[in-house]
Amino acid sequence: MNSSPKPTPAVSHTQLPGAPFAASAGMPFASGRTDSPIDAWMDLMEAIEALCPRWPEPSPRVGCDYRL
Amino acid sequence: MGRLVEQVRQAVAAFAELQTPPALIGGLALAAHHVVRATRDVDFLAEASDADRLHALLLDLGYRCIHRSEDAANYVRGDEGLDLLYARRPIARRLLAEAEERETGMGRLRVISAEGLIGFKLQGYINDATRTRDLDDIRALLRSNRDTLDLPQVRGYFAVFDREPLFDELVAETDSGR
Numbered sequence: 247m248n249s250s251p252k253p254t255p256a257v258s259h260t261q262l263p264g265a266p267f268a269a270s271a272g273m274p275f276a277s278g279r280t281d282s283p284i285d286a287w288m289d290l291m292e293a294i295e296a297l298c299p300r301w302p303e304p305s306p307r308v309g310c311d312y313r314l
Numbered sequence: 315m316g317r318l319v320e321q322v323r324q325a326v327a328a329f330a331e332l333q334t335p336p337a338l339i340g341g342l343a344l345a346a347h348h349v350v351r352a353t354r355d356v357d358f359l360a361e362a363s364d365a366d367r368l369h370a371l372l373l374d375l376g377y378r379c380i381h382r383s384e385d386a387a388n389y390v391r392g393d394e395g396l397d398l399l400y401a402r403r404p405i406a407r408r409l410l411a412e413a414e415e416r417e418t419g420m421g422r423l424r425v426i427s428a429e430g431l432i433g434f435k436l437q438g439y440i441n442d443a444t445r446t447r448d449l450d451d452i453r454a455l456l457r458s459n460r461d462t463l464d465l466p467q468v469r470g471y472f473a474v475f476d477r478e479p480l481f482d483e484l485v486a487e488t489d490s491g492r
Binding site: 282283284285286287288290291292294295299300301302303304306307308309310311312313314 | 316399405
């Protein structure tokens, strides 16, 4: 974790009552750190892992309409 | 270093021996395009001809395969997941070839373009309309990259799925918020 200013959410939680808080969820927001948003993601996930160290086992995501 | 970061770093290091290393797609690739959200989805776009080699590499890393088709494969290792989408068609093959390299704390990553990422998010949404998170991601990508996106290219991906009206709606929504 570093002490850089954190990005400002483009969508506030007050607009989204009941927004889920889970290992793979939450609303996307624009990173204010234009230098390295990947670093911002690494910081975010480090914090989330500290809060939620064990995740549910992933299930297969099977699609059927692949056109790209 | 976080566990997810270490998982990505390890996979990327193993993939480096391939002539065309897989490129990040999915939620993690969002971060490369200025959209940051929590995700533990580790998704890569890979050459279809590398499927067997990738399968062997991932088994060596301790993953087991829980699904594999000619289009995609899902691997798990305990509570860690890693998904592969195979580039078999012209659009995906071009997007993979054009993926940009980024130097990151997880190593040198290849990342799909924002336009391509929107296309794959749309494909994910088409495959499972309950995945409204994919639509939220598309909205966020449009909002964060509006001035640099090749919109005709993006519209072309919506046309592949006969969803041009959805594209027009999303762009209008983005522009109205500016």
